[in-house]
Amino acid sequence: MRRLLLVITFLISAPSVAWAQPRVMFGGGFTNPQGDLRESADPGWHIDAGVQIGIPTLPVSLRGDGQLHRLASSNNDYRDTEFLSGAVSVVFTLPGVGLEPYLLAGLGSYRFNGGLAVTEGIQRSDTGYHGGFGVVTGQLGLGFFAEVRYVRIDQDGVAMSMTPLTLGFRL
Numbered sequence: 001m002r003r004l005l006l007v008i009t010f011l012i013s014a015p016s017v018a019w020a021q022p023r024v025m026f027g028g029g030f031t032n033p034q035g036d037l038r039e040s041a042d043p044g045w046h047i048d049a050g051v052q053i054g055i056p057t058l059p060v061s062l063r064g065d066g067q068l069h070r071l072a073s074s075n076n077d078y079r080d081t082e083f084l085s086g087a088v089s090v091v092f093t094l095p096g097v098g099l100e101p102y103l104l105a106g107l108g109s110y111r112f113n114g115g116l117a118v119t120e121g122i123q124r125s126d127t128g129y130h131g132g133f134g135v136v137t138g139q140l141g142l143g144f145f146a147e148v149r150y151v152r153i154d155q156d157g158v159a160m161s162m163t164p165l166t167l168g169f170r171l
Helices: 002-017
Strands: 023-035 043-053 060-073 082-092 099-114 122-137 143-155 158-170
Touching: 023 060, 023 143, 043 082, 043 158, 060 099, 060 158, 082 122, 099 143
Parallel strands: none
Antiparallel strands: 023 043, 023 158, 043 060, 060 082, 082 099, 099 122, 122 143, 143 158
């Protein structure tokens, strides 16, 4: 009975002790508007900063990141569009040698700034979700990553979505 209690205590406390060092991530890249957003915005760019924390013995980690997306509009009826987002993701790392592929999914808050050119513009925040995949290299020290996500934000019956492609490095 004591051994069982000792094993249970170890299993409960081990993950809290074994958290890895946080990995800081910086990147940027191309953002492609999808769905209803494509009518008012052209492809643009984004920058990204985040922190990822995982358990060394498990292939799962948590990531928190923020992104700024800027999408210009060639349609004179619309303003340029900006999204400022903060998101939390669960990252599942797949086995690999040299390059480690991963899947991620999560929720975020997206602050939208844009709208029709004849109005003052719309500023509002909505919840959205995302999913994607990527690869990372350089497990010790400086590493590089590339990922693509699908982001969807529902606003009053309008499905605003985009696909950012991010290249960056992590420390």
